[in-house]
Amino acid sequence: MNTGDIIQSRFAKALKNQQGQSIYTCPYPDHGGRIFQTSEQLYDHGKTEHTAEFEGLDARQARAKYRELSSRFRSDHSSIATAGEKSAPDIAALTLESETGSRQNSPPSGRKRPAEHEFSGRKGKAPSHIEIADSDYSRHIPHTLSSDRIRPKAQDIRLFNPKQATRGTTSPYRTTPEPSSEWSAEATKSTDLHSLQTKTTIREQQRNTPKDLNVQRQPGLIELERYDARYPGLLLQPDSRPISQEQLASEVKSIYAGLTMVETKCIHVDRAQAAAVQDPETKLAPDHWQALIALHRTLLHEHHDFFLASQHPSASPALRRLAGKYSMPARMWKHGIHSFLELLRRRLPESIDYMLAFIYLAYQMMALLYETVPAFEDTWIECLGDLGRYRMAIEDEDVRDRDIWAGVARSWYSKAADKNPTVGRLYHHLAILARSNALLQMYYYSRSLTCVKPFGSARDSILTLLDPILGRAPANLTHALPIDNSFIKSHALQFTRSSVKVEERDQPSDAVSDARDEKKEQPSAEFLGAKAEFMDNLDNHVGRVTAKWKEQGVYVAVTNIAGWFNYGEDSNILRQVLLTEMQQQASHATMGMMEQGLPRASPNDQHDSASPSDGPKKPSSTLPALAESCVFKNAQAITNETFTLALRRIGDKNVLSHVHVMLVFISRLASSTYVSDPVEDVTWAVSDLINDIPWAELIAFLNTLVKTEKHIQSQSQNQTQNIDTLLAANVFPGEGERSDELPLPEDYLIRGLIWTHEYFPEKWFDREHDEEERTLELASTVKNRTERVLRLGFSLCKHQRWITYDSGSNTFAVRSQ
Numbered sequence: 110m111n112t113g114d115i116i117q118s119r120f121a122k123a124l125k126n127q128q129g130q131s132i133y134t135c136p137y138p139d140h141g142g143r144i145f146q147t148s149e150q151l152y153d154h155g156k157t158e159h160t161a162e163f164e165g166l167d168a169r170q171a172r173a174k175y176r177e178l179s180s181r182f183r184s185d186h187s188s189i190a191t192a193g194e195k196s197a198p199d200i201a202a203l204t205l206e207s208e209t210g211s212r213q214n215s216p217p218s219g220r221k222r223p224a225e226h227e228f229s230g231r232k233g234k235a236p237s238h239i240e241i242a243d244s245d246y247s248r249h250i251p252h253t254l255s256s257d258r259i260r261p262k263a264q265d266i267r268l269f270n271p272k273q274a275t276r277g278t279t280s281p282y283r284t285t286p287e288p289s290s291e292w293s294a295e296a297t298k299s300t301d302l303h304s305l306q307t308k309t310t311i312r313e314q315q316r317n318t319p320k321d322l323n324v325q326r327q328p329g330l331i332e333l334e335r336y337d338a339r340y341p342g343l344l345l346q347p348d349s350r351p352i353s354q355e356q357l358a359s360e361v362k363s364i365y366a367g368l369t370m371v372e373t374k375c376i377h378v379d380r381a382q383a384a385a386v387q388d389p390e391t392k393l394a395p396d397h398w399q400a401l402i403a404l405h406r407t408l409l410h411e412h413h414d415f416f417l418a419s420q421h422p423s424a425s426p427a428l429r430r431l432a433g434k435y436s437m438p439a440r441m442w443k444h445g446i447h448s449f450l451e452l453l454r455r456r457l458p459e460s461i462d463y464m465l466a467f468i469y470l471a472y473q474m475m476a477l478l479y480e481t482v483p484a485f486e487d488t489w490i491e492c493l494g495d496l497g498r499y500r501m502a503i504e505d506e507d508v509r510d511r512d513i514w515a516g517v518a519r520s521w522y523s524k525a526a527d528k529n530p531t532v533g534r535l536y537h538h539l540a541i542l543a544r545s546n547a548l549l550q551m552y553y554y555s556r557s558l559t560c561v562k563p564f565g566s567a568r569d570s571i572l573t574l575l576d577p578i579l580g581r582a583p584a585n586l587t588h589a590l591p592i593d594n595s596f597i598k599s600h601a602l603q604f605t606r607s608s609v610k611v612e613e614r615d616q617p618s619d620a621v622s623d624a625r626d627e628k629k630e631q632p633s634a635e636f637l638g639a640k641a642e643f644m645d646n647l648d649n650h651v652g653r654v655t656a657k658w659k660e661q662g663v664y665v666a667v668t669n670i671a672g673w674f675n676y677g678e679d680s681n682i683l684r685q686v687l688l689t690e691m692q693q694q695a696s697h698a699t700m701g702m703m704e705q706g707l708p709r710a711s712p713n714d715q716h717d718s719a720s721p722s723d724g725p726k727k728p729s730s731t732l733p734a735l736a737e738s739c740v741f742k743n744a745q746a747i748t749n750e751t752f753t754l755a756l757r758r759i760g761d762k763n764v765l766s767h768v769h770v771m772l773v774f775i776s777r778l779a780s781s782t783y784v785s786d787p788v789e790d791v792t793w794a795v796s797d798l799i800n801d802i803p804w805a806e807l808i809a810f811l812n813t814l815v816k817t818e819k820h821i822q823s824q825s826q827n828q829t830q831n832i833d834t835l836l837a838a839n840v841f842p843g844e845g846e847r848s849d850e851l852p853l854p855e856d857y858l859i860r861g862l863i864w865t866h867e868y869f870p871e872k873w874f875d876r877e878h879d880e881e882e883r884t885l886e887l888a889s890t891v892k893n894r895t896e897r898v899l900r901l902g903f904s905l906c907k908h909q910r911w912i913t914y915d916s917g918s919n920t921f922a923v924r925s926q
Contacts, residue, residue: 136178148172352423361418361428365435368411372444375408379448386455393456398463405449405467409474412441416482429484438488446471446492450499457503464503472496487528494521494538501542515542527874530861533557533564533677541570547589550574551597552664558677559670559684560861561691568677575601592650595642599747600668604676608636609739630739632746640747647754655763659886662755662767663855669751670774670864672744673798682731686783686795687863694867732783732793749803756806759813765894766855768810772901775799777864779908796910804911808921811902814895815919832919835896836903841870850893851876854884 134145135154145151152171155163163171337345378401385391393401418424419432432438450471453464475496479489497518504511519542526535533556540553551574557567576582578589578598589597602608610633651658675681735741752771755764781795815832822831842850852874859865860874877883902921906914913924 136175151175352421354423354425354428357418357421357424357428361415361431364411364414364418368408368415371404371408371411372440375405375444375449378404379444379452382452383448383455386452392459398460401449401452402463402467402470405445406470408445409441409471412437412445413474413478416478416485420482420484432485438485442488442492442495446496454499454503461503465500468496468500472500487525490521490525490528491535494518494525497521498538498542518542526861527857531561531866532861533560533562533567536560537564537567537570540567547574547597548593548661548664551600551668555668555671555676556862559667559674559863561863561866563677565677571604571676575604579605579607590650592643592646595639595646596665596668599636599639599643600672602633602636602639603672603740603743606740608633608743610634632739632743636743640750643747644750644754647751648758651755651758651761651763656886658763659766659854660858662764663770663858665751666767666770666774667859667862669744669748672748673741674863675740682735683795683798684863686732686781687777687866690781690783691863691866732795736793736798745798745801749801753803753806756803756810759810762891765891765898766853769853769894769898769901770855770859772898772905773859773868774864775802776901776904777868779905779910796908799911802911804923807902808912808923811899811921814899815921818895818899819919833916836899836914838900840897840900840904841873844872849889851889852883853890853894853897854886857883 135151135158137159145154148168152163152168155171155175163174166174337343382393382401415437416432419428421428449467450464453460453467457464472493475489475492479486479493482489495518497514501511501514501518504514519539522535522538522542526532526539529535536553536557540550540557543550543553554567554571554574557564558571573582575597578594579601599608609630612629612631651662654661671677674684678684748771752767755767755771758764778799779796784794818835819832842848856869856873860869902912903914906912906921909924911924913922914920915922
């Protein structure tokens with residue numbers, strides 16, 4: 110039995126014992142509640158307190174006098190008890206301003222910052238219940254002593270009942286979260302002395318106030334609930350407490366002051382511990398680890414307070430921008446989580462338990478911020494992916510747990526990539542998670558290096574995949590198929606510039622020639638062997654894996670195209686040309702918006718946009734050199750040969766995704782308007798780089814698709830000229846057109862790449878209805894993919910350079926030179 114039940118039981122027994130005794134009460138209103146056990150005591154009270162009324166009366170006359178007064182003042186006494194007068198403090202009439210003022214007069218605590226709001230818990234969470242400084246009110250004794258005549262027997266189920274609840278039960282009603290204040294538990298600890306003084310003063314005031322046991326209590330804060338007569342069983346939402354801009358600004362400023370203090374301490378401790386890691390003999394005690402975790406947990410909580418206050422719904426735009434201005438999300442990750450995780454990682458395996466505990470702690474905090482602070486949603490998603498990747502990396506015992514956490518991290522990174530498809534860093538993280546699939550890992554690295562905003566560190570990370578295949582490092586746990594090994598090896602030789610051998614030319618001593626004539630570059634035998642092995646096995650592999658090559662064909666195409674860009678080198682002329690054209694289109698769009706009076710991008714957004722790097726040479730002088738280089742010719746060779754083999758599989762729907770991706774790339778280069786300056790009376794255009802595309806195989810493939818579509822339309826009793834209508838239509842439908850046409854699965858695999866930046870319409874991916882259905886291969890998916898390929902092929906005819914289309918015979922043909 111708890112304390113509340115014991116007190117209640119004793120009190121009930123005392124009342125029962127008193128029922129059989131005679132009770133004498135003073136009838137005067139100003140002496141209400143005075144009870145006497147004998148008539149002699151009441152007679153002495155009358156002679157002492159009411160001398161004028163009882164002077165000269167004996168005991169019998171005094172009792173008659175008391176009965177007369179009791180009858181006269183009974184009604185007045187009842188009204189006074191009902192009104193409450195001074196028998197109990199009116200909680201509803203109490204104001205928080207006076208209490209706040211008295212509290213603010215006390216010296217501020219050195220441990221916690223002063224706060225300005227009441228009824229709010231630490232870390233922005235509302236307290237489960239509110240403590241009122243009233244000696245009559247307790248969570249462990251009955252709320253009132255009034256009789257059944259004054260107070261109905263039916264008790265409100267929301268009020269405390271010792272028989273139905275236990276100590277510490279929280280309130281089921283949630284309040285609006287606000288910045289932390291002095292009503293929180295932690296703040297109360299730092300002001301114990303002041304709270305004790307306040308409670309003592311209130312108790313003294315109440316002790317001096319006469320009370321009547323029969324007087325009904327006034328309703329308190331807990332009892333003042335709002336109802337609607339139409340819905341008697343429904344409790345209405347309480348009124349929210351407004352907060353001024355000045356109060357919010359003051360709260361944010363005080364939180365930031367405490368945050369920077371804790372952050373400085375974390376930085377100092379992490380650096381000191383990182384230096385101590387160099388000595389393998391030093392081991393930290395368990396309480397030391399716990400103290401470090403507590404310190405970083407405090408920093409995370411301070412950041413949580415800051416975000417809740419600065420992103421409050423009532424905050425001004427300037428206050429909301431403070432978190433971004435001071436890089437608070439990045440600082441939280443760097444100093445609050447990442448540096449400590451690295452310290453724990455270096456201390457493995459002795460720190461494994463503490464690292465697990467801190468990862469779970471940080472993951473919960475990030476998940477909370479993801480739900481409550483959507484302004485930095487992209488950052489929280491990526492941080493959650495990073496924490497999942499750390500958890501996966503330290504799991505060595507249970508393979509299932511490792512796979513689960515790899516899936517968790519992959520889902521967060523994929524979500525982040527959907528929101529920021531041009532950021533290469535996310536694809537680098539996905540590549541690390543794909544170590545069990547060498548081809549998929551190569552695809553992600555290639556995508557990370559050839560997107561609009563490439564991730565430079567991927568050039569170092571990719572060596573963990575390429576070096577074992579080249580025999581430069583011990584083989585890792587990746588078990589790749591032989592065809593994948595030969596494919597990756599050819600690109601590994603290209604990446605490391607080992608695919609070219611240089612032969613010295615014998616020149617006469619009196620001959621005068623430049624450096625290009627003295628050296629001749631040729632493909633290396635190792636590269637030719639790896640490429641030949643891949644091409645020899647590719648046709649059988651596509652026929653064996655069937656539908657799986659729909660995805661694998663996209664991986665192969667993206668990796669082959671990455672070779673055209675030297676795997677993301679900033680000095681690559683092809684990348685510079687495409688970035689320059691992107692800038693020109695962006696500037697034209699900005700000018701158009703200015704003329705129409707539309708808002709432009711902010712300076713920060715303009716600063717983040719990709720811009721071509723300043724190479725040692727102008728693009729116009731390096732484009733011919735790119736076309737003549739042996740490394741670029743090797744990239745063209747493996748791309749064109751793979752494309753040729755896919756085109757020769759006429760009637761195979763599994764190669765359509767590869768053909769689609771290749772046509773997107775070819776269309777992008779064909780539409781480029783860049784032309785180099787004359788070099789030796791020869792000009793080069795970007796479109797000249799696709800002259801060696803297998804055009805003959807392409808038109809054969811397209812003509813087969815046309816015949817198939819005509820056959821399908823004839824069976825559906827459609828007119829033949831619908832083929833021309835289908836080809837002449839835009840590649841992508843306009844807004845409100847062809848609503849049944851959704852993004853293809855490969856659209857998600859190539860978005861964000863530098864050569865697809867202008868390919869997709871702005872709201873194309875808004876047509877997605879279900880994220881889980883994006884990779885499904887339905888009958889409509891094959892139909893839409895076929896139509897997309899035909900439209901892309903027809904768009905190439907508009908350049909009037911490589912292929913043509915005859916509307917009379919509905920056939921494609923190679924344009925005669």
